[in-house]
Amino acid sequence: xSRRYKLWCALALLGASHALVxxxxxxxxxxxxxxxxxxxxxxxxxxxxxxxxxxxxARPFVYALKEDSALSGTYVTDHSREYPVHLFVHGSxxxxxxxxxxxxxxxxxxxxxxxxxxxxxxxGRDQFTRFLYGxxxxxxxxxxxxxxxxxxxxxIGTLAGFYGxxxxxxxxxxxxxxxxxxxxxxxxxxxxxxxxxxAQWQVFLLLLAVCGIIGWTRPARLIxxxxxxxxxxxFVIAARTFGASDFYLMRRHVLPQTYGIILTQAALxxxxxxxxxxxxxxxxxxxxxxxASWGGLIAxxxxxxxxxSYWWMFAPALxxxxxxxxxxxxxxELQEHLKSVPL
Amino acid sequence: xxxxxxSISRENPPLIDIRGLxxxxxxxxxxxxxxxxxxxxxxxxxxxxxxxxxxxxGESGAGKSTLVRCMALIEKPTEGQIWFEDTKVFDSKTSxxxxxxxxxxVIFQDAASALNPRLTAAEIVMEPLEIQRIGAKSERRERxxxxxxxxxxxRTWERRKPLEFSGGQRQRLALARALALKPKLLIFDxxxxxxxxxxxxxxxxxxxxLKNKCDLTYFHVSHDLEMLRxxxxxxxxxxxxxxxxxxxxxxxxxxxxxxxxxDLLQAMPQLETIYSxxxxxxxx
Amino acid sequence: xxxxxxxxVHAILLLIAISMLSFMLLQWTPGDFFDTxxxxxxISAQTVEGLRSQFxxxxxxxxxxxxxxxxxxxxxxxxxxxxxxxxxxLLWSRAKNTLLLAGISALLAWMIAIPIGIWSAASKGGYGDxxxxxxxxxxxxxxxxxxxxxxxxxxxxxxxxxxxxxxxSNFDGMSAWQKIxxxxxxxxxxxxxxxxxxxxxxxxxxxxAMIEALESPFIRAARAHGIPRMRILLRYALLAxxxxxxxxxxxxxxxxxxxxxxxxxxxSWPGLGPVMVQAILSRDVNVVAGIVMLSxxxxxxxxxxxxxxxVASDPRIRAE
Numbered sequence: 001x002s003r004r005y006k007l008w009c010a011l012a013l014l015g016a017s018h019a020l021v022x023x024x025x026x027x028x029x030x031x032x033x034x035x036x037x038x039x040x041x042x043x044x045x046x047x048x049x050x051x052x053x054x055x056x057x058a059r060p061f062v063y064a065l066k067e068d069s070a071l072s073g074t075y076v077t078d079h080s081r082e083y084p085v086h087l088f089v090h091g092s093x094x095x096x097x098x099x100x101x102x103x104x105x106x107x108x109x110x111x112x113x114x115x116x117x118x119x120x121x122x123x124g125r126d127q128f129t130r131f132l133y134g135x136x137x138x139x140x141x142x143x144x145x146x147x148x149x150x151x152x153x154x155x156i157g158t159l160a161g162f163y164g165x166x167x168x169x170x171x172x173x174x175x176x177x178x179x180x181x182x183x184x185x186x187x188x189x190x191x192x193x194x195x196x197x198x199a200q201w202q203v204f205l206l207l208l209a210v211c212g213i214i215g216w217t218r219p220a221r222l223i224x225x226x227x228x229x230x231x232x233x234x235f236v237i238a239a240r241t242f243g244a245s246d247f248y249l250m251r252r253h254v255l256p257q258t259y260g261i262i263l264t265q266a267a268l269x270x271x272x273x274x275x276x277x278x279x280x281x282x283x284x285x286x287x288x289x290x291x292a293s294w295g296g297l298i299a300x301x302x303x304x305x306x307x308x309s310y311w312w313m314f315a316p317a318l319x320x321x322x323x324x325x326x327x328x329x330x331x332x333e334l335q336e337h338l339k340s341v342p343l
Numbered sequence: 344x345x346x347x348x349x350s351i352s353r354e355n356p357p358l359i360d361i362r363g364l365x366x367x368x369x370x371x372x373x374x375x376x377x378x379x380x381x382x383x384x385x386x387x388x389x390x391x392x393x394x395x396x397x398x399x400x401g402e403s404g405a406g407k408s409t410l411v412r413c414m415a416l417i418e419k420p421t422e423g424q425i426w427f428e429d430t431k432v433f434d435s436k437t438s439x440x441x442x443x444x445x446x447x448x449v450i451f452q453d454a455a456s457a458l459n460p461r462l463t464a465a466e467i468v469m470e471p472l473e474i475q476r477i478g479a480k481s482e483r484r485e486r487x488x489x490x491x492x493x494x495x496x497x498r499t500w501e502r503r504k505p506l507e508f509s510g511g512q513r514q515r516l517a518l519a520r521a522l523a524l525k526p527k528l529l530i531f532d533x534x535x536x537x538x539x540x541x542x543x544x545x546x547x548x549x550x551x552x553l554k555n556k557c558d559l560t561y562f563h564v565s566h567d568l569e570m571l572r573x574x575x576x577x578x579x580x581x582x583x584x585x586x587x588x589x590x591x592x593x594x595x596x597x598x599x600x601x602x603x604x605x606d607l608l609q610a611m612p613q614l615e616t617i618y619s620x621x622x623x624x625x626x627x
Numbered sequence: 628x629x630x631x632x633x634x635x636v637h638a639i640l641l642l643i644a645i646s647m648l649s650f651m652l653l654q655w656t657p658g659d660f661f662d663t664x665x666x667x668x669x670i671s672a673q674t675v676e677g678l679r680s681q682f683x684x685x686x687x688x689x690x691x692x693x694x695x696x697x698x699x700x701x702x703x704x705x706x707x708x709x710x711x712x713x714x715x716x717l718l719w720s721r722a723k724n725t726l727l728l729a730g731i732s733a734l735l736a737w738m739i740a741i742p743i744g745i746w747s748a749a750s751k752g753g754y755g756d757x758x759x760x761x762x763x764x765x766x767x768x769x770x771x772x773x774x775x776x777x778x779x780x781x782x783x784x785x786x787x788x789x790x791x792x793x794x795x796s797n798f799d800g801m802s803a804w805q806k807i808x809x810x811x812x813x814x815x816x817x818x819x820x821x822x823x824x825x826x827x828x829x830x831x832x833x834x835x836a837m838i839e840a841l842e843s844p845f846i847r848a849a850r851a852h853g854i855p856r857m858r859i860l861l862r863y864a865l866l867a868x869x870x871x872x873x874x875x876x877x878x879x880x881x882x883x884x885x886x887x888x889x890x891x892x893x894x895s896w897p898g899l900g901p902v903m904v905q906a907i908l909s910r911d912v913n914v915v916a917g918i919v920m921l922s923x924x925x926x927x928x929x930x931x932x933x934x935x936x937x938v939a940s941d942p943r944i945r946a947e
Contacts, residue, residue: 184885242471325768
């Protein structure tokens with residue numbers, strides 16, 4: 001696969017997954033909190049084109065699942081009736097982008113059948129739906145925390161590199177302090193300092209802030225390096241002889257040189273912070289029910305019986321892999337590209 | 344030209360007067376971080392008169408670049424003072440410096456590094472005007488075009504990036520930019536040393552024609568004695584941070600005082616023989 | 628030598644700063660262990676207050692910090708209110724397990740990464756490099772958490788390995804040989820997990836450090852002198868590349884500690900990780916502070932060790 005091709009694939013994958021997650025309400029057949037107590041741990045439904053009699057249907061359909069009267073906890077397919085899959089159905093209400101209400105879902109089936117593409121969890125909640133909604137939390141966490149880190153790191157790195165002297169010393173020492181701590185333990189420590197029962201969104205915001213605050217050291221150091229070499233360039237000195245202010249120099253000449261590094265760091269930080277959020281929630285220290293998060297979705301895997309019998313609960317974990325891979329491919333490409341730029 | 348110049352130079356008012364300049368700074372060794380003192384400039388005195396071309400001779404490490412930076416008002420000396428047209432430059436009030444900065448411009452040795460590779464030629468020449476907020480955008484562009492033409496570059500090249508020019512053209516671009524704010528003094532920090540002879544000739548001719556038109560004073564920092572001999576009215580010699588000698592060019596070559604100068608000149612006859620041998624070969 | 632002295636002073640200052648940070652962080656905990664007790668109507672307010680003053684929870688900030696550091700020096704990390712036992716011995720026994728796991732996994736990872744990195748660098752752009760490169764990139768894309776879960780899944784589904792713990796429940800009744808076997812059997816999956824997680828970063832760094840060394844002028848000169856390839860690779864290039872790699876060793880300790888915490892929770896390995904999680908859930912301030920301090924000490928010690936290695940291996944530093 002050529003490099004260009006790989007890059008476009010990665011970008012397309014990320015674009016698609018973010019779009020899916022952003023419009024989770026539309027793409028998901030159900031709401032993330034809808035429980036089906038009568039169908040806990042239902043396996044994923046298969047979409048069929050050919051029915052039990054062997055005839056082909058134009059429109060795909062599903063069979064209903066019924067609990068097996070003989071073996072409780074397992075399910076049996078009811079072949080008596082086909083439930084076609086419809087597009088653009090009316091379902092539960094949700095908010096598009098948090099702005100306006102809508103009831104249209106991309107696909108769905110008629111009651112009493114259910115379309116569980118990824119099965120259900122212990123409360124009978126559709127995992128596919130929760131995966132899409134969970135993405136909102138986890139992906140947003142990654143993006144926002146990375147943005148905070150980069151902003152902080154950018155400002156600190158630029159100031160340290162540009163002004164040097166004691167500012168540089170102080171900032172870099174502070175950075176070393178943060179660098180010296182294992183990030184997970186620091187995260188734990190801050191989490192410990194927070195009351196256990198504060199509102200979910202507050203936990204979320206605070207976690208983001210902490211991730212951002214821990215993560216500034218590496219970008220800061222790299223940006224500082226770029227700024228240090230940039231400010232010694234003759235064209236910066238020349239601009240100084242024209243009477244340029246520090247701010248002008250930073251804006252016009254120095255900062256544009258950092259864009260490459262910022263992008264590369266972004267591509268590396270986002271997956272790290274997504275993982276941080278997922279890990280914390282997985283351990284029960286992050287965002288909790290009923291808000292979905294990918295960490296929460298795989299949390300039940302800690303239980304032996306889930307791991308042994310309900311394989312579909314693993315799906316969210318595996319779906320993380322392509323997303324991470326895409327980010328790393330982009331980071332690699334950016335790094336290669338940076339090496340070849342004349343500056 | 345030299346004889347005429349020396350009589351002029353005695354009469355012209357001093358443009359820049361450097362008295363007792365000292366620049367020391369502390370550096371650290373790379374790994375042990377041990378501090379040691381670097382004395383870049385030691386009690387330097389120099390006078391440059393208006394309308395003249397003065398040369399600064401010295402080997403690498405003698406402190407030439409540091410002197411240039413102080414003269415261009417990019418760095419402050421540890422001790423000493425510079426007078427620019429009767430104004431004390433390094434006063435306790437720093438505001439005076441920014442006004443004076445535009446009067447002195449530097450052309451660097453490596454033009455490629457002095458020009459931001461991401462900007463176009465027009466943007467580069469316009470930059471000083473932009474920083475000083477002179478005129479409206481269209482006026483700035485027009486002035487930039489004028490300057491390009493004045494240094495012998497075509498208007499049509501305004502959108503080119505620096506790397507698309509040749510070495511000599513890049514120096515001319517840097518020159519155009521330097522002229523934008525109508526400076527009084529142009530400092531050439533080894534600016535001509537990396538040019539091939541043809542480009543150097545073109546550049547020197549350009550400089551001569553510009554000098555009278557724009558009422559400029561030139562300061563050439565170089566280690567190329569041959570070249571300085573041909574273009575300067577006065578030459579100063581710098582050795583280990585201090586100006587050891589400063590005389591009109593002809594006098595310097597005829598009666599060098601300092602041992603360093605004499606050593607330099609002694610090396611020269613060998614160059615003359617090399618050159619004359621080469622020309623003799625070509626002519627025959 | 629001066630370099631080492633400087634690094635030592637630096638390390639001590641760092642530790643002091645971290646101790647202050649961790650202490651501050653925890654003192655800002657709104658509410659403490661006794662909050663739940665206070666809510667219980669059966670326990671009188673006076674009893675709670677009495678308990679609080681007994682444990683010194685209501686003294687001033689400065690006093691508490693000083694007494695904390697003093698006892699820290701003596702090796703006393705306070706008392707765990709939730710485990711009802713002194714913190715230090717609790718953490719120490721757990722820390723030994725974590726160190727065992729992390730140490731051996733790191734050793735494994737480096738032992739695998741070095742040959743792969745060297746070979747990839749030596750055959751840069753060739754078949755070996757491409758295959759390993761793809762493999763490493765794939766591994767990199769798998770998040771630690773997912774990998775550990777996959778390993779757990781393997782254990783559960785195949786039964787080849789135990790699904791957790793460090794020793795079986797009938798450990799004490801085993802013979803010495805059986806004990807060793809049992810220990811190794813429990814050790815395989817967790818250490819494999821940690822090692823795999825560390826591999827990609829290590830291989831990449833080793834590869835790039837080796838490539839840089841191989842492309843430097845003095846190596847080319849060595850080749851021109853006809854020195855055999857293997858010798859160049861191992862005796863010259865590797866040594867030249869060792870400087871950045873030793874620094875990498877120092878940095879990677881932080882990642883190892885973080886990664887091992889997650890692994891320990893998932894695979895029920897009795898290390899510091901599960902204790903930390905429990906402590907947060909039960910708001911056991913002393914334990915959390917203790918673990919942060921302990922892990923920082925490991926980190927700083929590890930970095931100092933890396934500095935010693937650096938001085939030993941790089942003559943340029945010794946010369947200063």
